[in-house]
Amino acid sequence: MSSLSQTVQSRDVRQLDINPNHWYVVARSTEVTNKPINVIIWKQAIALYRDSQGQIHALEDRCPHRQVKLSHGQVVGNELECAYHGWRFNSAGECAAVPYLTANQKLPNCKIRRYPVKEQDGFIWLFPGDVEPSVEPLGLPEWEHLNYIATVSVINSQAHYSYLIENLMDMYHGHLHQDLQAWAEAALQDIDEDDNRVDAHYTAQSYYKIDKIWSISQLFLPALRRLHPEPLDVSYIYPHWVSTLGKDFKIYCLLCPVNETQTKAYLIHFTSLNAFWRLHKLPVWFRRFIKDSLFGAAQKLLDGLVVQDVQMIEEEQQAYLQNSQRRNYELNRALVSVQRLMRSQVERLG
Numbered sequence: 569m570s571s572l573s574q575t576v577q578s579r580d581v582r583q584l585d586i587n588p589n590h591w592y593v594v595a596r597s598t599e600v601t602n603k604p605i606n607v608i609i610w611k612q613a614i615a616l617y618r619d620s621q622g623q624i625h626a627l628e629d630r631c632p633h634r635q636v637k638l639s640h641g642q643v644v645g646n647e648l649e650c651a652y653h654g655w656r657f658n659s660a661g662e663c664a665a666v667p668y669l670t671a672n673q674k675l676p677n678c679k680i681r682r683y684p685v686k687e688q689d690g691f692i693w694l695f696p697g698d699v700e701p702s703v704e705p706l707g708l709p710e711w712e713h714l715n716y717i718a719t720v721s722v723i724n725s726q727a728h729y730s731y732l733i734e735n736l737m738d739m740y741h742g743h744l745h746q747d748l749q750a751w752a753e754a755a756l757q758d759i760d761e762d763d764n765r766v767d768a769h770y771t772a773q774s775y776y777k778i779d780k781i782w783s784i785s786q787l788f789l790p791a792l793r794r795l796h797p798e799p800l801d802v803s804y805i806y807p808h809w810v811s812t813l814g815k816d817f818k819i820y821c822l823l824c825p826v827n828e829t830q831t832k833a834y835l836i837h838f839t840s841l842n843a844f845w846r847l848h849k850l851p852v853w854f855r856r857f858i859k860d861s862l863f864g865a866a867q868k869l870l871d872g873l874v875v876q877d878v879q880m881i882e883e884e885q886q887a888y889l890q891n892s893q894r895r896n897y898e899l900n901r902a903l904v905s906v907q908r909l910m911r912s913q914v915e916r917l918g
């Protein structure tokens with residue numbers, strides 16, 4: 569082992585950097601209009617905006633003239649105009665116009681960083697790495713698929729991303745959510761892992777069975793829920809998380825780590841309508857109507873889970889900041905694999 573990798577091995581997981589050579593999720597599609605917004609991915613401030621053709625662009629959020637935030641400005645045609653003196657920048661980050669340039673002056677040769685960005689499956693995916701992307705965004709095929717209804721909840725936690733991922737990979741914490749009846753009796757069966765992912769396979773009891781169209785109401789009527797066994801698979805597909813509970817549910821957590829003690833993420837819950845073959849024979853416009861009208865059906869459940877999880881994650885972070893030497897007693901070997909993956913993703917940069 570090289571001395572560099574030794575340093576990384578011994579580096580505290582709560583202070584790990586991210587591997588920037590992946591696609592992170594920085595916003596929902598609907599949040600980005602022709603009015604620029606500021607997002608932060610791992611300490612880098614970025615101005616996101618849509619041009620006159622609806623195309624998304626991501627530029628460093630810093631005007632090279634006087635270093636103020638470009639996201640205070642406005643989009644003019646396909647250029648981003650700074651609020652202060654009106655300098656304009658094209659989507660490559662080059663200065664394209666200065667309103668008071670005199671005939672004998674040249675445009676300043678200043679350039680800011682542009683980031684590769686994609687709009688896909690309802691979200692804005694950004695690649696913060698220095699190299700050209702060689703991987704694709706994770707993708708959520710259920711987002712457009714007519715057989716799935718979606719619910720989105722936003723996670724804003726004052727904690728390192730490792731706490732969130734460990735929370736999501738440790739299904740023994742169903743205990744915390746007992747009053748919300750999410751799942752019960754998880755038991756880890758086995759783990760698969762490679763350089764890019766950890767798959768932990770649990771058995772569990774699910775409260776929900778979506779086999780009749782009215783079973784969807786189980787999402788908001790607890791009296792209709794009946795515990796029954798289902799496989800529960802959770803995967804850390806670096807840097808994001810995906811889970812399936814039986815055939816009826818799929819949940820994604822798309823990460824946007826902000827800094828060492830702050831993590832934003834989007835939790836997306838899909839309920840499957842696959843069991844209703846009669847529904848699939850109906851006209852597409854009607855199926856889309858059903859999908860759209862049921863959007864957010866699991867909102868209360870999902871938001872409730874997030875509040876409980878965020879409280880625990882933030883307390884872990886606080887305890888760490890007060891005393892980073894105190895050790896945990898961990899029984900779930902999936903978490904060993906998860907920490908190994910986080911470390912090796914950062915180590916491979918070295």
Ligand code: FES
Binds near residue numbers: 651
């Ligand atoms: S600071 Fe942006 S144009 Fe002057």
Ligand SMILES: [Fe+2]
Binds near residue numbers: 877
């Ligand atoms: Fe949870």
